[in-house]
Amino acid sequence: MDLKKQEDFLNNIASKLGRPRRSGVEPPKWESKPYLHLYEGKSHEELIEDFITNLGQLNTKVDRISRDQFAASLGNVIQDFEVRSTVYWDDEALDSLCLSDVLEKNQIDAFRWDPNENEEEMKQRTAHVDLGIVFADLGLAETGTVVLFNGGGRGRLVSLLPPKFLCILSEKDIVPRLTQAVQKVHERVSEGLPACINFITGPSRTGDIEMDLAFGVHGPGKVHVILLKDE
């Protein structure tokens, strides 16, 4: 029944297009690359600077630090954002920064997004903490975007429900723009994509009341990025 509906639907499209049904079409190689001039010739250092500048314009501070400065840097975020509680990803990259120890030292009520824990409890808890902490897969220089491949211990709600959001990123993972990020997603299609991929650029915003800009209407209204220098 469903398959017949599908066939009718697609056959109708072919017929309206005035040709036989097509299947397995692949897009042509697009010759034009209008985005090239936006980053061609830029050094990686310049891309990093672009990333920081672009986020700065979106009310988002970026701390560029070496790994041994992480504890101090996180301490500052905790103070600036008045954080008392947090949820963070179950992620090796965060563990390698000894995140849970630093949180404990700062007397933060912290918990890990653990897929083995009770789901409903985690959701409720995440909805009530001050800050969500993740480690991003990519950063986009042109826009100041961070890219998250969610899944398992890397819960989607961590970057979404709390009113403040801290994203940690390695300098080496900064690429010029969306072009390189979608290429990486494209390459991963054959091995299967996670259920959700997020591209996040600064704090949640709206202009729906008289075009007056306001932050945090649904997603986090305050965002901070800690950028780890390559060592």
Next chain:
Amino acid sequence: MSAHPLIFNERVDKALADPILKKALPLTQDRLRGGRINAAEQLGNVEEWRELASQIRSHTIANLDSYLEELVTNVRKNGGHVHFAATSDDAVEIITGIAKEKNAKSVVKSKSMVSEEVHINKHLEDMGIKVVESDLGEYIIQLANETPSHLIAPAIHKTREQVREMFSKVAGRQLSDETTELTAFAREKLRQEFLQADIGISGCNFAVAESGSVVLVSNEGNARLTTTVPKVHIAMMGMERIVPTWNELDMVVSMLTRSATGQKISVYVTGINSPRQSEDSDGPEEFHLVILDNGRSNILGTAYQEALNCIRCGACLNVCPVYRHIGGHAYGGVYSGPIGAVLTPLLGGYEEWLELPYASSLCGACSEACPVKIPLHDLLIEHRKDEVEMGLTPFSEKMAFKGFGFATSHPSVYETAVKLAHSGMGFLAKDGVISKGPGMLGGWTDVRDLPQPAKQSFREWWKKEGKGRNQ
């Protein structure tokens, strides 16, 4: 399409007499258009971007059967459910069916123009289900029991005072008219709705055929909540909203956000690739993709096929001198502005929408602004021609007269049109003229003299071309 109590001319008169619209429309247009122009200037080569985006959209539509087949094969492979809806009624049956099966008590929605097309809220509410719009603008107009008046900024016709009143009523306490307090209230109120909703219904900015993904573009984060918190996610997709691979997604997303608000990218671009996977402990357990035709296929293979290239950015609304004066509701359909004047008669038929192709000055600003190069004003002329050829001659002649009358009896529409059409400059310079044009900023009643057109006026054009088409 939507049932509207007033006829076209009455809707226009009502809009023109509305002091709130008179203030809100130029403000919104100028802000959004200014953003787009800045973004285009930053690119430096916006024509190349438009050309590639146009090629990608045209290629996709020309091979739509193949890409849709690839999409749904992948959605199923990823564990999602696919539903084809040939008509609005089919879509309603599918979605109310899912709601019944899930015994749903409440639904949260993020913005979806397709859901407006099929009036899904009303049908769900008739079943006793609570439906909550979560986009701030959509929430405002839902409380006001109205429909969106702009693709990107649906509640531009409501003032903060009106919002304050409505929100205070819901809150049961008096709120201030500070934007931060009003949005904080919406956050708190809508968050409760999200956490208890059984189903989330979203639109679909673009589906990606190669991976069976649905991509959502938003600034508030409500689309993320809608597609993450409830156990069931239904995405409603117009059948043309698809790209072949993630690589093509780059171009259309880049053009969409730059053209809509001038942002280089929206705050959130979210790729939903499957229901939650075995190792996940958040995200919906069920994913349904509803693919809607609802008249779109009748546009294929016609002179109007390029209208299906539309990526719903609203840029054509923001440059249109007619939209500037009458706003979105006067168009009467789900889609307003130039793209609405092209699409609505195609989706809803000439009988009901005969006048819409005349809600235009044919100045061509829309075609120049369109990021995927839809020749909007050519298509409006095509409509006028077709209306005549379809044997609607006597009536359409009357309409032709009305169309002419509309522009000339509203001088600032006429003036804006003349300015736009005859500036003789390119894409950016043309928009530059608008932003400097004092006639655009003043009320239309201030402007009574018709300007001297530089080359060829609308009147002259009408004598030569418009009249010719009616013979």
